[in-house]
Amino acid sequence: MKYFSNQFFKTPMFLVFAIMILFYGFASLGKPAEINQYAVVTAIGIDKAEDEALAPDTTQSDNLSMPDNESLKDLYEVSLLTFIPVAQQSFTEKYKVVNGIGKSISEAIDLAALNIGREIGLSHLKIIVINHELAESGLFKILDYLSRNIQISSSTKVVATDKTAKEFLETAQKLDNESSIKVAEHIMFNSDYIYSTESSLETFFKGTFGPTKVGLMACLSAKGKEEQTSPTAASDSGQGGGGASGESQGSTEEAITQCHVYVFKKEDLVTKLGERDMKRVNFVLGDFGNGSIVIENFSDEHFDDANLTFEIFGKTINYKISYQNGIPIVHIDTSLTLRLSEVEQNHDILQENVELFVITPAAEKAIEKKVKTSMADGINLMREHQIDMADFYTILHNDNKKAFHNFLDSLEDQENYLSHIVFKVSVRIYAK
Amino acid sequence: MKVLDRTINAWQMGILIFVLMLANKILVLPSLLFEKANIESLFLLFFFFALELGVLFLFQKLKEKFPAERFDQILQNHFGKTVRVIFYVAFMIFFLSKAVLLYNVTYIFFRNLIYKDTSNVLILFCFLPVICHLAICGLRVLGRTMQIFFPIVLTILIFCLIVGVFGINSRVIWFQTPFLEIIKTGAEHISPFGDMIFLFLIMDRVEIKKGQWAIPYTFFALSSIIVIAVALVFMLSFTYTSFMHPYAIFEIVSFIKEFGGLGRIDIIAMVAIIMLAYFHLAIYLKAFMFAFEGVFSKIDKIFSVITFVFAFVIVVNFFIINLETAVVFGEKILPFALIFPYFILPIFVAILLFWKEKKTNETKAFRNDFQSKKNQKMRKNAANLQQKENLILKDSKKFAQKMPQIHEKFDFSFKNRAKNKQKQEKDAENLQKKEEKSLNFEKFEKQKILKKPQKTAFFAQKINFKAKEVEQ
Numbered sequence: 001m002k003y004f005s006n007q008f009f010k011t012p013m014f015l016v017f018a019i020m021i022l023f024y025g026f027a028s029l030g031k032p033a034e035i036n037q038y039a040v041v042t043a044i045g046i047d048k049a050e051d052e053a054l055a056p057d058t059t060q061s062d063n064l065s066m067p068d069n070e071s072l073k074d075l076y077e078v079s080l081l082t083f084i085p086v087a088q089q090s091f092t093e094k095y096k097v098v099n100g101i102g103k104s105i106s107e108a109i110d111l112a113a114l115n116i117g118r119e120i121g122l123s124h125l126k127i128i129v130i131n132h133e134l135a136e137s138g139l140f141k142i143l144d145y146l147s148r149n150i151q152i153s154s155s156t157k158v159v160a161t162d163k164t165a166k167e168f169l170e171t172a173q174k175l176d177n178e179s180s181i182k183v184a185e186h187i188m189f190n191s192d193y194i195y196s197t198e199s200s201l202e203t204f205f206k207g208t209f210g211p212t213k214v215g216l217m218a219c220l221s222a223k224g225k226e227e228q229t230s231p232t233a234a235s236d237s238g239q240g241g242g243g244a245s246g247e248s249q250g251s252t253e254e255a256i257t258q259c260h261v262y263v264f265k266k267e268d269l270v271t272k273l274g275e276r277d278m279k280r281v282n283f284v285l286g287d288f289g290n291g292s293i294v295i296e297n298f299s300d301e302h303f304d305d306a307n308l309t310f311e312i313f314g315k316t317i318n319y320k321i322s323y324q325n326g327i328p329i330v331h332i333d334t335s336l337t338l339r340l341s342e343v344e345q346n347h348d349i350l351q352e353n354v355e356l357f358v359i360t361p362a363a364e365k366a367i368e369k370k371v372k373t374s375m376a377d378g379i380n381l382m383r384e385h386q387i388d389m390a391d392f393y394t395i396l397h398n399d400n401k402k403a404f405h406n407f408l409d410s411l412e413d414q415e416n417y418l419s420h421i422v423f424k425v426s427v428r429i430y431a432k
Numbered sequence: 433m434k435v436l437d438r439t440i441n442a443w444q445m446g447i448l449i450f451v452l453m454l455a456n457k458i459l460v461l462p463s464l465l466f467e468k469a470n471i472e473s474l475f476l477l478f479f480f481f482a483l484e485l486g487v488l489f490l491f492q493k494l495k496e497k498f499p500a501e502r503f504d505q506i507l508q509n510h511f512g513k514t515v516r517v518i519f520y521v522a523f524m525i526f527f528l529s530k531a532v533l534l535y536n537v538t539y540i541f542f543r544n545l546i547y548k549d550t551s552n553v554l555i556l557f558c559f560l561p562v563i564c565h566l567a568i569c570g571l572r573v574l575g576r577t578m579q580i581f582f583p584i585v586l587t588i589l590i591f592c593l594i595v596g597v598f599g600i601n602s603r604v605i606w607f608q609t610p611f612l613e614i615i616k617t618g619a620e621h622i623s624p625f626g627d628m629i630f631l632f633l634i635m636d637r638v639e640i641k642k643g644q645w646a647i648p649y650t651f652f653a654l655s656s657i658i659v660i661a662v663a664l665v666f667m668l669s670f671t672y673t674s675f676m677h678p679y680a681i682f683e684i685v686s687f688i689k690e691f692g693g694l695g696r697i698d699i700i701a702m703v704a705i706i707m708l709a710y711f712h713l714a715i716y717l718k719a720f721m722f723a724f725e726g727v728f729s730k731i732d733k734i735f736s737v738i739t740f741v742f743a744f745v746i747v748v749n750f751f752i753i754n755l756e757t758a759v760v761f762g763e764k765i766l767p768f769a770l771i772f773p774y775f776i777l778p779i780f781v782a783i784l785l786f787w788k789e790k791k792t793n794e795t796k797a798f799r800n801d802f803q804s805k806k807n808q809k810m811r812k813n814a815a816n817l818q819q820k821e822n823l824i825l826k827d828s829k830k831f832a833q834k835m836p837q838i839h840e841k842f843d844f845s846f847k848n849r850a851k852n853k854q855k856q857e858k859d860a861e862n863l864q865k866k867e868e869k870s871l872n873f874e875k876f877e878k879q880k881i882l883k884k885p886q887k888t889a890f891f892a893q894k895i896n897f898k899a900k901e902v903e904q
Binding site: 003016020023024027031147150153154202205206209210211391393394395397398401 | 603
C-alpha cells in the first residue's frame with residue numbers, strides 16, 4: 001500500500017487524473033441535466049403575424065409573445081411543434097404547438113421559449129414549414145436565419161404550405177398521432193417519384209447558390225377538420241410506445257397532399273409547377289426513381305384502342321454536347337426500363353399473359369413519342385421561365401468552357417441562353 | 433521531473449509526418465478553400481504539399497550531410513551564434529502560433545457540435561496536462577504512442593472516406609475561379625502548412641538506416657492523399673453549400689444519419705479528430721521545447737514546458753478568444769509566418785548544402801575520405817553507445833524487477849538496525865579489547881625479550897662464576 005501511495009505521488013499524471021475527475025465531477029454535478037433544460041422541437045412553422053395569431057389562447061397563457069406597438073406587417077409568427085422529454089419507463093412524447101411573435105425569426109423563437117420555460121433545442125428539427133405568402137415575398141429573409149443556425153441540420157426538409165404554417169403543424173401532429181403518417185417521411189418518399197422533387201435546406205441552397213440560381217421547394221397542402229372547436233384543444237396529444245392519448249374525433253378528414261413545386265430564381269418566385277409539369281421536367285433532369293407512363297388509345301396486334309400504363313423501374317440519362325456554328329447542341333440520351341402494369345380496354349377481358357409481356361416495336365414507338373413529347377414540354381417550360389433546373393450551364397461550361405462562353409457572349413440576352421441551345425432527345429425502351 | 437529524449441526510428445518519424453500533415457487540414461480547411469476558390473482550390477492543396485515535400489527533401493539532404501549533428505550546432509558552426517538564436521526564436525514563435533490556431537479550431541469544433549456550454553478553461557484543462565506529459569516523456573514515447581494509435585486513426589479516416597463517397601451527388605463547375613483569386617485564397621489559407629520544419633529540430637534524434645528514407649516519404653504520400661481525398665469528397669458532396677459545412681471530415685460522414693439510418697455514426701470522425709489534435713499539439717509543444725533549448729541552452733528543459741503553457745494560456749484566453757479573432761489570426765497574421773519555413777529556412781539549408789560545398793571543393797576528395805572514416809567511427813561509436821544503452825536498459829529492467837525484494841530487505845534491515853548497531857558496537861569493543869590485549873601481549877613479549885638478555889647475562893655470570901669456582 002505504502003509502495004502504491006508512493007508511486008501515486010511520484011507520478012504526476014495520476015495526480016492530474018485525480019484533479020480532473022474532481023474538477024469535472026463537481027462541474028457536472030453543478031449543472032442541470034440537459035433533459036430538464038431543453039424542449040425538443042421537431043417542426044417549425046413560420047407565418048406572417050395576423051390578428052388571429054395575436055389573440056391569446058391556451059398555448060399562450062400570457063401575452064409575452066405579443067410585442068407592443070409593432071406593425072403586424074413586419075412581424076413573424078413562429079409555431080413550434082415541440083415535446084418536453086420526461087424520463088419514464090415507457091417512451092412517450094407529448095407534443096404541443098407553441099407560438100411566438102417577433103420582429104425576426106430568432107426573436108420569435110426566443111419568445112416562444114418563454115412560453116414553455118425551456119431552451120429551444122433545434123438539433124432534432126425535421127421539417128420547416130413556411131406560409132405561402134412569406135414564401136412568395138420574403139423567403140430569403142427567413143432562410144438566412146435557417147442557414148446560419150448551427151443546430152439545424154442541412155438535411156432538414158423545408159416546404160411551403162397554402163394555409164398557415166400553424167394550421168399545417170396542427171394537422172401534421174394529428175396525422176402523426178392518429179395514423180403515424182410523418183410529414184418529413186412523406187416529403188422524403190415523394191422526392192423519389194417523378195411528380196415531385198427533393199425539398200431540403202441542402203438541395204434548396206445548392207440550387208440557389210449554384211451558377212443557375214434556381215432553387216426548388218415543395219408546397220404541401222394540409223386539410224384539417226373544420227368542425228374543430230378550438231385549435232389549441234387539438235394541439236395536445238401523446239404518441240409513442242407508451243400509448244397515445246389523442247383525439248377521439250374522426251380522423252379521416254385530415255390529409256396532407258402535394259399541391260405545387262415552387263421554383264425560385266435569384267430570390268424571386270418564378271413559377272409554381274404542378275405534378276404534371278414536374279413529371280415533364282423530371283424526364284429532362286433524370287431526378288426520379290419511380291413513376292409511370294400512360295399511353296392512351298394504343299392499338300397493335302395485342303391491343304385495340306387500349307390505355308396502357310407502364311411502370312418505370314430504372315432510368316439512365318446522359319448528356320452529350322456538340323457545337324455547330326458556335327451553337328451548343330445538347331443530346332439527351334434516355335434509357336428507360338419499363339413494365340406493363342395496367343391495361344384498360346373497352347370491349348373484353350385481356351387474353352395475353354401480362355407476366356411474359358414483351359414491349360412490341362409499336363409500343364416502344366408510342367412510349368418514345370410520349371417521353372419525347374414530355375421532355376420537349378419540360379424544356380419549353382424551362383425556356384419559358386428561364387429556369388435552368390437541369391444545370392445545363394455547368395454541363396456546357398465543363399464540356400468546353402471557351403466555346404460555351406463564346407456562345408454566351410454572342411447572345412443579346414445572356415440570361416435566356418436556354419432558348420438558344422438546341423436539344424436533341426433519344427429514348428430507348430427496355431422491358432423488365 | 434526530467435525530460436527524456438531518446439532517438440526515434442524511421443517508422444516513428446513517418447508517423448510524426450503523418451500526424452503533422454493531417455491534423456489541421458481535414459477539418460476547416462476544405463470548406464474555407466472552396467468558399468473562395470471553388471473546386472480549383474484542390475490545386476492549392478497540391479501546391480502546398482509540393483512545398484512540404486521540398487522541405488522534407490531538404491531535410492533528407494541535410495541529414496545525409498550532417499548525420500549526427502544538431503541543427504543549432506550546424507547553424508552556429510556555419511553562420512554564427514546570432515543566426516542560431518534568431519532561427520530558434522523564430523521556431524518558438526512559429527510553433528506556439530500554430531498550436532494556438534490548432535487548439536482554437538479544435539475547441540470551436542467541439543463547442544459547436546458537442547459541448548455547447550463548455551468554457552475554454554475546461555477544455556484547456558483536458559488538453560494541457562496530456563500534451564505536456566506526452567512532450568515531457570520524450571520523442572520516443574510520443575512516437576511509440578502514435579504508432580499504437582496510428583492504425584485506429586487510419587482505419588477511421590478510410591471509413592469516413594468510403595462513406596463520404598456515397599454522399600457525392602452534386603455537379604460542380606470547373607475552371608471558373610480567376611487565377612488571382614486562387615493565389616489570394618492560397619495566401620490566406622496557407623497557415624495549416626509548414627509543419628515539416630519540425631524535422632530540423634529533431635535532426636540529431638532521428639536514426640535512419642540506409643534505404644529507410646522511403647518510409648517517411650511513404651507516410652508523407654499517404655497523408656497527402658488522405659487530405660486531398662477528404663477535400664475532394666467534401667467539395668463534391670456539398671459544392672455551393674460548403675460554407676454551411678465547416679468541418680469537412682465530420683460532414684462527409686454526417687449525411688448517413690438521414691439516408692443510412694445508422695444514427696450518430698459521425699461520432700467516429702470525432703474520435704480521429706480528438707486523437708490527431710492531441711498528438712499534433714504534443715508535437716508542437718515538443719518543437720517549442722527544442723527551440724527553447726536552442727535559445728536558452730543553460731536553462732533546464734522543464735522551463736520550456738512552463739513557458740509554453742503560460743504563453744499558450746495567455747494567448748488563447750486573452751487574444752484569440754473567439755472564432756472571429758481565430759479566423760483573423762489564421763488568415764491575416766499567421767500566413768506571414770509561413771515565410772520562415774518556405775523561404776528563409778530553405779535558403780539557409782540550400783546554402784549549407786551547396787554554397788559551403790563549393791567553397792571546399794578543392795579538398796573535396798580528401799574531405800569525403802575523411803568524412804567517410806569519420807562516419808565509420810561515428811557509426812561504431814553510436815553502435816557501442818547503443819549496446820551500452822541496451823545493457824543499461826537490461827540492468828535497469830533487472831533492477832526494476834528486484835526492486836520489491838530490495839525494498840523488503842531494506843525494511844527488514846531498518847527494523848534490525850538498532851540490533852545491528854549494538855552488535856557492531858559490541859564487536860568494535862571486543863575488537864578494541866582484543867587489540868589492546870594483543871598490544872599488551874606484544875609489550876609483555878617485548879619486555880620479555882628485553883629481559884631475556886639480562887637473565888642470560890646473569891646466568892652467564894653465574895655459569896662463569898661457577899666455572900671459576902670449579903677451576904679454583
